[in-house]
Amino acid sequence: MKIIRSLTAMTAWSDRLRRESVTIGFVPTMGALHDGHRSLIRAARLQCDALVVSIFVNPTQFGPTEDFARYPRSPKMDRALCLSEGVDACFEPSSVAMYPKGFQTLVTVPAMARRWEGESRPDHFPGVTTVVTKLFGIVRPHLALFGQKDFQQATLVQRLVQDLNMGVKIVVCPTIREQDGLAMSSRNVYLKTEERAVAGALYKSLLAGADAIRRGTTDASVILASMSAIIRREPAFTIDYLAVCDTLTLEPISLVTSKAVLLGAGRLGSIRLIDNLVVTAPAKRKR
Amino acid sequence: MKIIRSLTAMTAWSDRLRRESVTIGFVPTMGALHDGHRSLIRAARLQCDALVVSIFVNPTQFGPTEDFARYPRSPKMDRALCLSEGVDACFEPSSVAMYPKGFQTLVTVPAMARRWEGESRPDHFPGVTTVVTKLFGIVRPHLALFGQKDFQQATLVQRLVQDLNMGVKIVVCPTIREQDGLAMSSRNVYLKTEERAVAGALYKSLLAGADAIRRGTTDASVILASMSAIIRREPAFTIDYLAVCDTLTLEPISLVTSKAVLLGAGRLGSIRLIDNLVVTAPAKRKR
Numbered sequence: 001m002k003i004i005r006s007l008t009a010m011t012a013w014s015d016r017l018r019r020e021s022v023t024i025g026f027v028p029t030m031g032a033l034h035d036g037h038r039s040l041i042r043a044a045r046l047q048c049d050a051l052v053v054s055i056f057v058n059p060t061q062f063g064p065t066e067d068f069a070r071y072p073r074s075p076k077m078d079r080a081l082c083l084s085e086g087v088d089a090c091f092e093p094s095s096v097a098m099y100p101k102g103f104q105t106l107v108t109v110p111a112m113a114r115r116w117e118g119e120s121r122p123d124h125f126p127g128v129t130t131v132v133t134k135l136f137g138i139v140r141p142h143l144a145l146f147g148q149k150d151f152q153q154a155t156l157v158q159r160l161v162q163d164l165n166m167g168v169k170i171v172v173c174p175t176i177r178e179q180d181g182l183a184m185s186s187r188n189v190y191l192k193t194e195e196r197a198v199a200g201a202l203y204k205s206l207l208a209g210a211d212a213i214r215r216g217t218t219d220a221s222v223i224l225a226s227m228s229a230i231i232r233r234e235p236a237f238t239i240d241y242l243a244v245c246d247t248l249t250l251e252p253i254s255l256v257t258s259k260a261v262l263l264g265a266g267r268l269g270s271i272r273l274i275d276n277l278v279v280t281a282p283a284k285r286k287r
Numbered sequence: 288m289k290i291i292r293s294l295t296a297m298t299a300w301s302d303r304l305r306r307e308s309v310t311i312g313f314v315p316t317m318g319a320l321h322d323g324h325r326s327l328i329r330a331a332r333l334q335c336d337a338l339v340v341s342i343f344v345n346p347t348q349f350g351p352t353e354d355f356a357r358y359p360r361s362p363k364m365d366r367a368l369c370l371s372e373g374v375d376a377c378f379e380p381s382s383v384a385m386y387p388k389g390f391q392t393l394v395t396v397p398a399m400a401r402r403w404e405g406e407s408r409p410d411h412f413p414g415v416t417t418v419v420t421k422l423f424g425i426v427r428p429h430l431a432l433f434g435q436k437d438f439q440q441a442t443l444v445q446r447l448v449q450d451l452n453m454g455v456k457i458v459v460c461p462t463i464r465e466q467d468g469l470a471m472s473s474r475n476v477y478l479k480t481e482e483r484a485v486a487g488a489l490y491k492s493l494l495a496g497a498d499a500i501r502r503g504t505t506d507a508s509v510i511l512a513s514m515s516a517i518i519r520r521e522p523a524f525t526i527d528y529l530a531v532c533d534t535l536t537l538e539p540i541s542l543v544t545s546k547a548v549l550l551g552a553g554r555l556g557s558i559r560l561i562d563n564l565v566v567t568a569p570a571k572r573k574r
Contacts, residue, residue, distance in 0.1 A: 011454055019306055102536070104398050105416075105450035111391050129392075130451075137452035163392035164417075165424035167298055249389070 001082060002089045007098075007138050010091050014052070014140040022049045026141030026168075028132065031055040032072040032186035033081045036176040040145045041085045043173050052139050053082050054091040056098065061127030072186050091139060098134060107133045109156045109163070112250055116241060116263055117152050117274065128153055129160050136161075136168055143169040147176075149183045151261060151276040155250055175275070177203065183275045195268040198234040202264050205230040205242070206277040209262045213279045220244040220254045223262075231266065240265040240272070247278060256281050288369060289376040294385075294425050297378050301339070301427040309336045313428030313455075315419065318342040319359040319473035320368045323463040327432045328372045330460050339426050340369050341378040343385065348414030359473050378426060385421060394420045396443045396450070399537055403528060403550055404439050404561065415440055416447050423448075423455055430456040434463075436470045438548060438563040442537055462562070464490065470562045482555040485521040489551050492517040492529070493564040496549045500566045507531040507541045510549075518553065527552040527559070534565060543568050 004010045014024055025048025027040045033055075044051050055078055062068035075092070082090050106126055112118075113125035136144065146154040154172045161168050176184045181203030182196075191199055209227040217223055227242050243252055243263045253260060258281055265274040291297045301311055312335025314327045320342075331338050342365055349355035362379070369377050393413055399405075400412035423431070433441040441459045448455050463471045468490030469483075478486055496514040504510055514529050530550045532539055540547060545568055552561040 007452060011452070019308060021306060102446070103450050104396055105447050106395050106397060107420075107451070108393050108395070109391055110393060133394075134450075134452050137454060140454075159389070160392050163390050163421075164394070165294060165298070165421050167424060167427075 001079075001087055003079065004089055004091050005093060007093055010089070010138050011140065013089060017050050018140060023143070024048060024139070024141045025051045026139050026144040027051070027053045028135050028144065029053060029055055030057045030071065030186065031078045032074050033078045034184045034186060036147050036149060036184035038081060038085060039176050040147055040173050041082070041087060043171065044143070044145045045086050047143060047171070050088045051086065052089045052091055052141065053087045054093070054135055054139065056093055056131070058127060058131045059095055060099070060130060061124050063121055063123045066121070072189055098131070106130055107160065109159050112152070112156050112159060115250055116243065117265065120240060125153070125156055129156060132157055132160065133164070136166055141168055143171055145171045145173055148172050149175040149185065149275065151263065152250060155248070181207070185273070187271060190271050192269060195236060195271065198236055199268060199273060201231050201234045201237055202266060202273050202275045206262050206264055206275055209244070210277050210279040213256050213260070213281050216282060218256050218281065220252070220256060223256065227262065227264070236268055238267045240267060288366075288374055290366065291376055291378050292380060294380055297376070297425050298427065300376060304337050305427060310430070311335060311426070311428045312338045313341070313426050313431040314338070315341045315422050315431065317344045317358065317473065318365045319361050320365045321471045321473060323434050323436060323471040325368060325372060326463050327434060327460050328369070328374060330458065331430070331432045332373050334430060334458070337375045338373065339376045339378055339428065340374045341380070341422055341426065343380055343418070345414060345418045346382055347386070347417060348411050350408055350410045353408070359476055385418070393417055394447065396446050399439070399443050399446060402537055403530065404552065407527060412440070412443055416443060419444055419447065420451070423453055428455055430458055432458045432460055435459050436462040436472065436562065438550065439537060442535070468494070472560070474558055477558050479556060482523060482558065485523055486555060486560060488518050488521045488524055489553060489560050489562045493549050493551055493562055496531070497564050497566040500543050500547070500568050503569060505543050505568065507539070507543060510543065514549065514551070523555055525554040527554060
């Protein structure tokens with residue numbers, strides 16, 4: 001496995017392979033790799049010839065009061081995981097190479113970035129869409145894989161790639177969960193024992209919403225009530241938002257008659273958790 | 288010469304050539320081609336194997352009160368010029384293909400876009416940098432050529448390409464001028480006879496500034512005074528701005544001791560003219 005730090009070396013590596021018609025797969029990460037990342041890497045490995053994983057804790061997607069400095073970092077374990085999963089190149093750029101003096105360009109997906117995560121984290125998605133555009137420019141992959149756990153992020157990236165004609169196929173892979181349903185996340189390591197014990201409530205709430213839809217409930221306010229009832233049982237859990245949305249625009253919908261995504265976010269102590277489920281309403285019986 | 292309207296056909300054309308290590312040159316235009324464009328095309332022809340010219344009057348770079356509807360269009364003459372200059376592919380996308388329903392991504396170069404042209408045309412540069420990003424994604428050129436006449440645009444595009452790691456070499460070609468020095472522009476056809484007669488004043492004003500610098504004047508306010516004196520002789524000409532700037536950041540400078548760009552913009556009737564000159568101050572004699 002090659003470890004590449006230089007941006008130009010990364011592009012040269014990809015360009016050479018592209019000329020040989022090699023298919024390049026790409027999994028962008030911020031390191032602190034867990035089984036969620038592992039599943040992305042394995043899915044990628046099956047769909048490409050050459051596989052690149054980037055490890056870059058992107059400063060611009062953290063707000064000024066957020067946890068950039070204490071975001072978990074485990075470069076040695078990350079490289080070992082990549083090696084064991086057959087990754088061909090690990091791209092580890094420096095912040096100064098990514099954002100040199102004079103850097104100022106911003107890539108935004110304005111309407112989608114405003115909602116949900118964007119409401120409490122206004123700097124987050126502009127940082128994400130800008131760094132993804134840069135990484136795609138440097139790595140030049142044919143396909144890139146994102147986890148469904150960050151549903152809004154994955155949806156924004158799909159819009160971005162389509163709008164800017166980047167020609168990168170975006171593959172969204174299922175969320176990987178702990179035994180109690182908690183979606184895997186690099187930040188889970190910061191949950192205190194008593195917080196970890198109730199963290200599964202967010203997923204259970206989504207399951208309750210999905211169950212209501214599958215049993216024929218179409219009124220979003222009724223679905224949301226069944227979701228929030230579950231979370232309210234855990235007083236340690238503060239709901240940030242629960243929403244029933246269109247899967248493409250992320251706009252809230254009031255009546256669920258086909259596919260919808262249930263989005264949820266909240267806090268346990270200082271740790272923010274997000275999760276989602278995509279559900280399809282049962283087909284209406286014809287008389 | 289191939290005429291390509293479909294975005295996917297354009298990308299497929301380029302991808303095939305790239306795999307064969309063919310160098311692709313690109314001249315993006317809004318049509319209404321004149322000798323300025325011709326010089327870009329000829330310069331490109333010498334530096335690449337396969338040459339693409341795009342003709343697309345981009346609606347998003349026109350403000351709501353601007354001249355999108357009456358911007359000059361001459362598709363047949365444009366194609367004839369391209370053919371005669373050895374262009375390999377003329378890319379003519381439709382607006383609906385470029386901006387389909389749901390489109391929302393915006394690429395901005397915020398600090399640079401605010402100044403000069405951006406002050407009177409706030410929508411202009413976000414429209415330009417977004418469409419250039421899209422066109423580069425579709426055409427995938429190795430190099431792209433821009434005219435120095437739109438100095439701020441060329442500088443923004445250079446910043447954009449560097450910031451987003453697009454891997455496209457930007458070549459800026461000298462401004463082509465009429466006999467009296469007026470910079471060629473598709474909008475010049477709209478100048479009335481009496482306006483056309485005095486339109487050369489903008490260039491003469493830049494020449495006066497350049498002359499002052501070459502004779503050792505370093506104080507920007509003195510240089511600007513010599514420039515505005517020339518334009519004030521033409522009462523029909525309304526100055527929008529005259530400025531002495533850093534060539535990379537486009538920030539105004541107060542003392543010209545090395546390279547600088549003189550920027551000028553103004554109005555003759557309803558027609559807006561812009562022009563610029565890059566000047567280098569004479570080296571200081573050592574005692």
